[in-house]
Amino acid sequence: MEIRLENITKIFQAKDKTETVAVNSFDLTIPSGKLVGLLGPSGCGKSTTLYMIAGLLEPNNGKIYFGDEDVTDMSPEHRGIGLVFQNYALYPHMTVRQNIMFPLENIKVPKDEALVMAQDMADLVGIGELMNRKPRQLSGGQQQRVAIARALVKKPRVLLLDEPLSNLDARLRLQTREEIKRIQRETGITTIFVTHDQEEAMSISDEIVLMELGLKHKFLGTPPINIFNGEIKKGTLMFNDFKIGPHDGADGECVIGIRPEGFTVVKEKGKIEMEVAYVETIGRDTTLVFEYKAPADFEELEAEGVNTKEVSDEPVEIKMVTKTFKVIVDASYKFKPGDVVNLDVKSNKLYVFNKDTGEYI
Amino acid sequence: MLERESNLKAWLYLAPALLLLSVFTFYPLFNSFYLTFLVGYNYLKPDKIFEAYTLVGNFKEVLSDKLFHQALKNTVVIVFVSVPISVIVSLLIAVALNGIKKLQGTFQTIFFLPYVTNAIAVGMAFAFIFNTNYGLVNQFLGWFGMDPVKFVTLGATWGTSMIALLVYTIWGGLAFKIMVFLAGLQNIDKQYYDAAKVDATPRSRVLRRITIPLLSPMIAYITITSFIGAFKAYRTVIGMFGASLAPPGLLPKDSLITIVGYIYSYIYDTAPGAISIAAAAAVILFVITLVFTFIQMWVSKKRVHF
Numbered sequence: 001m002e003i004r005l006e007n008i009t010k011i012f013q014a015k016d017k018t019e020t021v022a023v024n025s026f027d028l029t030i031p032s033g034k035l036v037g038l039l040g041p042s043g044c045g046k047s048t049t050l051y052m053i054a055g056l057l058e059p060n061n062g063k064i065y066f067g068d069e070d071v072t073d074m075s076p077e078h079r080g081i082g083l084v085f086q087n088y089a090l091y092p093h094m095t096v097r098q099n100i101m102f103p104l105e106n107i108k109v110p111k112d113e114a115l116v117m118a119q120d121m122a123d124l125v126g127i128g129e130l131m132n133r134k135p136r137q138l139s140g141g142q143q144q145r146v147a148i149a150r151a152l153v154k155k156p157r158v159l160l161l162d163e164p165l166s167n168l169d170a171r172l173r174l175q176t177r178e179e180i181k182r183i184q185r186e187t188g189i190t191t192i193f194v195t196h197d198q199e200e201a202m203s204i205s206d207e208i209v210l211m212e213l214g215l216k217h218k219f220l221g222t223p224p225i226n227i228f229n230g231e232i233k234k235g236t237l238m239f240n241d242f243k244i245g246p247h248d249g250a251d252g253e254c255v256i257g258i259r260p261e262g263f264t265v266v267k268e269k270g271k272i273e274m275e276v277a278y279v280e281t282i283g284r285d286t287t288l289v290f291e292y293k294a295p296a297d298f299e300e301l302e303a304e305g306v307n308t309k310e311v312s313d314e315p316v317e318i319k320m321v322t323k324t325f326k327v328i329v330d331a332s333y334k335f336k337p338g339d340v341v342n343l344d345v346k347s348n349k350l351y352v353f354n355k356d357t358g359e360y361i
Numbered sequence: 362m363l364e365r366e367s368n369l370k371a372w373l374y375l376a377p378a379l380l381l382l383s384v385f386t387f388y389p390l391f392n393s394f395y396l397t398f399l400v401g402y403n404y405l406k407p408d409k410i411f412e413a414y415t416l417v418g419n420f421k422e423v424l425s426d427k428l429f430h431q432a433l434k435n436t437v438v439i440v441f442v443s444v445p446i447s448v449i450v451s452l453l454i455a456v457a458l459n460g461i462k463k464l465q466g467t468f469q470t471i472f473f474l475p476y477v478t479n480a481i482a483v484g485m486a487f488a489f490i491f492n493t494n495y496g497l498v499n500q501f502l503g504w505f506g507m508d509p510v511k512f513v514t515l516g517a518t519w520g521t522s523m524i525a526l527l528v529y530t531i532w533g534g535l536a537f538k539i540m541v542f543l544a545g546l547q548n549i550d551k552q553y554y555d556a557a558k559v560d561a562t563p564r565s566r567v568l569r570r571i572t573i574p575l576l577s578p579m580i581a582y583i584t585i586t587s588f589i590g591a592f593k594a595y596r597t598v599i600g601m602f603g604a605s606l607a608p609p610g611l612l613p614k615d616s617l618i619t620i621v622g623y624i625y626s627y628i629y630d631t632a633p634g635a636i637s638i639a640a641a642a643a644v645i646l647f648v649i650t651l652v653f654t655f656i657q658m659w660v661s662k663k664r665v666h667f
Contacts, residue, residue, distance in 0.1 A: 054559060055559075056555050056558065056559070075558075076558050076559045077558060077559065077560070077561030077562075078561075081559060082559075083555075083556070083559045085552050085555070085556060087550075087552065089550065089552035089553055089555070089556040091553065091556075091570075091571060091574075091575075092575070093574040093575065093577075094570075094574075102560060102562075102570070103560035103561070105566075106560050106561045106562045106563065106566065107561060150556075150560075154560070
C-alpha cells in the first residue's frame, strides 16, 4: 500500500511556549511493498515523521494518506500499522509468546488460532525456539526480532521501524539488516525505517528518503564528497584559478561536488595542479589530501563565533581558511607529501549546483 | 593497611548513629525480650526488682486475656479490611491522576495534604463527620430516607464505630500510597503505552496487563509496609475516640482497643509485672508481623515481575 505525506508540518511546543519546528512542509511518497529508509542526522524530524505515520503524533498541518484513504485524523489502532520501537518496548513481565500474542488478544482472536499465528510469526523471524523466555533473557538481536514479530503478527498494512539497528553491536547489525530485508521480502509489506546511518540506509533499503534540506546532506558515502565553491565564467567552470571544463549553466557562483574517486591522475597538464599535503593509505586505497586557501563559508564563520548577523559599514576583511579535499588513487601511485600532482576530473563524476538554491544544474 | 584505615574511618562515621541506636533501639529491643521472662518486675523496688523467672508464663497470661482477644480481633479487622481497600483505592486514584494533564500538580498536592496533617486533628474532624446529629455522613444517609446511624456518639455499637474507624484509617493511608504509586507510574516507559495503543489495547486491559504488572514491585512494597503499619494501629483510634478507645457508653470498655493500645495500657499500669505483660504482647505482635511479612515476601517473589 502506498503511503503519501502531503505538506506535513509538526511543531513541538515546550512548556515555556518556545516552538520547535520538527518537520516543515514535508512531502513524501512511499511506494507500495517497498523497504524505504528515512535517513537524516539527529534532530531532523525523521522519527517524528515515523510517529506521525504511526498516528502517535498528530501533525499540525498536512495530510497523510494510506493508499487513497486519508488517515490524518485516524487513531493509531485503526491505521493497521506495526511499529517497532527503538528500544523495542517489549513487555518485560510477559514471555516472548505472550508478547507476540498480545496484539491478537486485543482484537479477540481465538486463543488456539492466536497461538498458531504467533508461532508462525516467531518462526519467520527465527525465534521460534525462544517462546517461553522473558525479554530480559534474550540478546538485543533476539529482542528486536520479537518486537518485529509482535508488530507483524496482526498483519498490518505498514511496518514502521524506529532506528532498528542502533541498539545492536556491529556484527549483529550486519546480520539483522539482512534479516529485516528478508522478512520484508517474504511478507511483501510496505516498510519504513528510520536511521541516521548512511551505510545502514544504503545497505537495506530499496529507496532512501533524505530528510533535512541543504546541500551537505544531499550526498552519501564515505569518504564524503568534496565540495568546492566554484564559479561559471563565460561557459567555463572555474575552481580557484583552475578551469575544470565547459559548462552551459548561467554565469555566477556555484557549488561543485566531486567524489574522491572522481579524479584521475595524469602526467601533465591536468585540470588541477596541486601539491599533496599528506597521504593516507587504508587497505587497497590511497587517499591524497590536498590543501587550498579559500574564503571561509558563512557556517564556518558562525562556528568560530563570528557574528554574521550584524551589519556593519566597515569594510569586512575576507577571512581565508585552509580547506582540504580528498582524492582516492590507485595504490600503485607512490606519492609523498610535497609532490605536485596533475588531476583530471571524470566528466560523469562532476556535479554542479546552484549556490543559492542547491539545485543541480 | 589502607583497608584497615578505611574500616576505622567507616566505623568512626557510623559511631554517632550506632551509639544512639544502641541506647534507644537495640537495648530496648533486647530488654523487652528479657522482660518477658520475668515475674513481678517492679523497677521501684531496687532491692528485689523481680521475683522469679518464667519461660512462657507472661505469654500464657496475655494469650488467655479477654482484652487481648478483643485487641487482636480489632487489629485483624483493621488490617484485613483497611489495607486491601486503601491499596486498591489509592492505585485507582494514582492511575486517574496520572492520566490527567491539566491541574495534575494541584490534585497531587490536594491528595498529599492528609499526609502532612495531624492525625489527631483529622480524627476529630472525622468524629464530627460521623456525628449522629450534625455529621455529613448521616445527612447523606438522610437523603435516602435512612435514620441517623450512631457511629461515634452514645449508643454506637462495635460494628458502627468500627466502620467509622475503618473509613478514617483508609482515608488516612491514601496520601502516601498515592504518592508512591504516582512516582511508580511516572517511571513506566511511555513506549509501553504507545505500543499498546498501536496494538489497539482496550483501557481496562492496559491497566490489567501492563500498568499493574509493571507497578507490581511498588504494589508489593506498599502492601507489605501497610500491613506492618496497620498491625501497629493505635493513633487512629485515639484520634477518633480519645484515650477511652471506644465510643461513649459502649461496653465492654476499650472495645476498640488494638494490640498496640493493649501494650500501652500495660506499660502505664503500675502493678508489679505489668511491664512484662506489655513486653510479651509486644513480642507476640512482633512475631505476627514477622510471619505476615515473610508470607508476603514469599508471595510477591512468585507474583512480582522483575
